[in-house]
Amino acid sequence: MISANLSAIFYLISGVLFILALRxxxxxxxxxxxxxxxxxxxxxxxxxxFLSIGNFSVGFIFVLLFILVGGSIGAFIAYKIxxxxxxxxxxxxxxxxxxxxxxxxxxxxxxxxxxxxGYPGNIKLGSLIEMSIGAAVGAITFSGSIIAFLKxxxxxxxxxxxxxGQHPLNAFILVLIIILIYLLCSTQSSNFFWILLIASFLxxxxxxxxxxxxxxxxxxxxxxxxxxxxxxxxxxxxxxxALIITGALVGSSGAIxxxxxxxxxxxxxxxxxxxxxxxxDDTTSSSTKEQxxxxxxxxxDAAFLMKNASSVIIVxxxxxAVAQAQHALREMVxxxxxxxxxxxxxxxxxxxxxxxxxxxxxxxxxxPYDEVFELEEINNDFANxxxxxxxxxxxxxxxxxxxxxxxxxxxxxxxxxxxxxxxxFVKRSLSPGYAGIDNDLFYRExxxxxxxxxxxxxxxxxxxx
Amino acid sequence: MEIDPLIFxxxxxxxxxxxxxxxxxSVTPSLHTPLMSVTNAISSVIIVxxxxxGxxxxxxxxxxxxxxxxxxxxxxxxxxxxxxFLVTQRMLAMYKKKKKNK
Numbered sequence: 001m002i003s004a005n006l007s008a009i010f011y012l013i014s015g016v017l018f019i020l021a022l023r024x025x026x027x028x029x030x031x032x033x034x035x036x037x038x039x040x041x042x043x044x045x046x047x048x049x050f051l052s053i054g055n056f057s058v059g060f061i062f063v064l065l066f067i068l069v070g071g072s073i074g075a076f077i078a079y080k081i082x083x084x085x086x087x088x089x090x091x092x093x094x095x096x097x098x099x100x101x102x103x104x105x106x107x108x109x110x111x112x113x114x115x116x117x118g119y120p121g122n123i124k125l126g127s128l129i130e131m132s133i134g135a136a137v138g139a140i141t142f143s144g145s146i147i148a149f150l151k152x153x154x155x156x157x158x159x160x161x162x163x164x165g166q167h168p169l170n171a172f173i174l175v176l177i178i179i180l181i182y183l184l185c186s187t188q189s190s191n192f193f194w195i196l197l198i199a200s201f202l203x204x205x206x207x208x209x210x211x212x213x214x215x216x217x218x219x220x221x222x223x224x225x226x227x228x229x230x231x232x233x234x235x236x237x238x239x240x241x242a243l244i245i246t247g248a249l250v251g252s253s254g255a256i257x258x259x260x261x262x263x264x265x266x267x268x269x270x271x272x273x274x275x276x277x278x279x280x281d282d283t284t285s286s287s288t289k290e291q292x293x294x295x296x297x298x299x300x301d302a303a304f305l306m307k308n309a310s311s312v313i314i315v316x317x318x319x320x321a322v323a324q325a326q327h328a329l330r331e332m333v334x335x336x337x338x339x340x341x342x343x344x345x346x347x348x349x350x351x352x353x354x355x356x357x358x359x360x361x362x363x364x365x366x367x368p369y370d371e372v373f374e375l376e377e378i379n380n381d382f383a384n385x386x387x388x389x390x391x392x393x394x395x396x397x398x399x400x401x402x403x404x405x406x407x408x409x410x411x412x413x414x415x416x417x418x419x420x421x422x423x424x425f426v427k428r429s430l431s432p433g434y435a436g437i438d439n440d441l442f443y444r445e446x447x448x449x450x451x452x453x454x455x456x457x458x459x460x461x462x463x464x465x
Numbered sequence: 466m467e468i469d470p471l472i473f474x475x476x477x478x479x480x481x482x483x484x485x486x487x488x489x490x491s492v493t494p495s496l497h498t499p500l501m502s503v504t505n506a507i508s509s510v511i512i513v514x515x516x517x518x519g520x521x522x523x524x525x526x527x528x529x530x531x532x533x534x535x536x537x538x539x540x541x542x543x544x545x546x547x548x549x550f551l552v553t554q555r556m557l558a559m560y561k562k563k564k565k566n567k
Contacts, residue, residue: 247478
């Protein structure tokens with residue numbers, strides 16, 4: 001048994017180690033060390049908790065058992081998961097944090113003595129408020145992440161699900177949640193606690209179903225943020241510094257990522273949350289589509305163009321992940337490099353289904369990270385490059401975003417792919433991207449469309465080089 | 466008059482938000498996916514609360530209606546801690562610099 005003050009200091013140390021863990025991610029060189037700091041912080045927090053309870057009875061063995069079972073499942077998933085499935089994995093993990101927060105809150109509500117929060121039916125007011133906020137946010141995180149997971153996994157359709165009266169219903173439930181917290185605090189009745197949880201699960205579900213597949217980067221970041229706030233809420237209840245610090249870190253981290261993602265699409269946060277724009281534009285784009293001439297080519301033409309280029313910029317998108325084309329792509333680039341062609345990669349902030357998705361896939365395929373550039377770093381280079389190779393990206397290259405104020409994506413930062421001498425666009429068909437609008441790039445004089453599966457086309461090009 | 470300890474916790478919370486804000490802006494965009502998986506892992510420090518909840522039962526009934534939720538939370542948080550840190554490690558190991566002698 002160690003004193004409360006000593007354990008508080010250790011919790012503070014583990015909080016600081018978590019800060020260092022995030023700090024390490026400022027560059028790939030320091031990142032691995034950062035991760036070790038994070039692990040160390042976790043070990044300290046768990047050990048100190050055991051020591052401060054000081055009760056090494058049968059219950060303790062069960063705790064270890066549950067950690068072992070959960071830990072093995074987690075380790076198993078971590079080793080088995082393919083890199084293309086990272087968005088689903090992260091969404092799934094968020095749901096677990098949310099549910100864990102809910103469970104801890106339930107346990108604290110049923111047995112407040114164990115946490116020094118008062119007695120059932122007479123819980124300290126402050127603790128009750130913190131507890132109910134933690135539980136509500138946790139429940140929202142849980143059900144929201146489940147929906148995000150199902151959508152990313154393809155079990156649920158990625159297209160937005162909207163119905164009449166959706167926004168009033170959501171607003172009603174949100175108000176209801178606030179009223180329930182108030183009633184719970186004034187009456188201490190457990191009935192309100194359970195209804196509060198149900199309402200929170202429901203709103204998490206309702207908030208995410210209208211959001212479409214390509215808006216998932218925002219959703220995942222937002223749920224990341226929520227899981228942090230839920231942890232912080234529980235941290236206040238338990239008066240635990242490590243949890244409060246971590247909750248604040250994770251909460252602000254998720255919020256910043258959401259902001260970066262929204263900016264990458266030039267949409268406001270509320271615009272994303274209130275439902276995807278793919279929903280309304282689908283019908284109009286298909287009916288008004290005019291038949292314009294496109295130039296299409298085969299792997300041979302593409303190989304010829306690239307062989308005669310001196311610099312090539314690759315623009316990967318979600319389609320590359322779907323086709324698992326990252327390894328084939330790297331092989332193609334290796335061949336190009338052997339012919340003394342300069343190759344770099346251009347990543348749009350919202351390429352893929354989560355922040356940094358493309359970077360991880362390229363890293364998996366052994367692409368050195370100093371060949372991979374962000375939008376602002378590389379956008380001026382397109383004008384001097386000979387070939388842009390667009391693989392699985394679409395809306396993020398659409399020049400309409402710069403020229404047509406009527407377009408739904410007007411103002412969105414896009415990669416200036418059209419400034420290249422020639423553009424190779426690997427795509428399965430001419431269908432519009434997520435935003436539901438035609439890509440002007442398809443019909444440009446310097447664009448050659450390569451209609452094929454991304455992986456197969458890339459392999460064929462390599463053969464022809 | 467003594468200051469309510471809640472104020473101290475609130476101070477830690479607010480200052481941590483600012484620390485988080487500046488630290489996360491300095492994270493390079495190419496590491497945003499590992500950032501998400503590692504924040505996931507560290508937010509599972511909620512296991513601390515789960516352990517207290519799990520050990521709240523007495524020796525006659527290790528599993529009572531309150532501690533059972535604690536145990537479930539322990540398992541969930543443990544999945545996240547191990548899964549989160551390990552998958553982050555796995556990702557970070559893939560980020561390599563260009564080989565000089567090529």
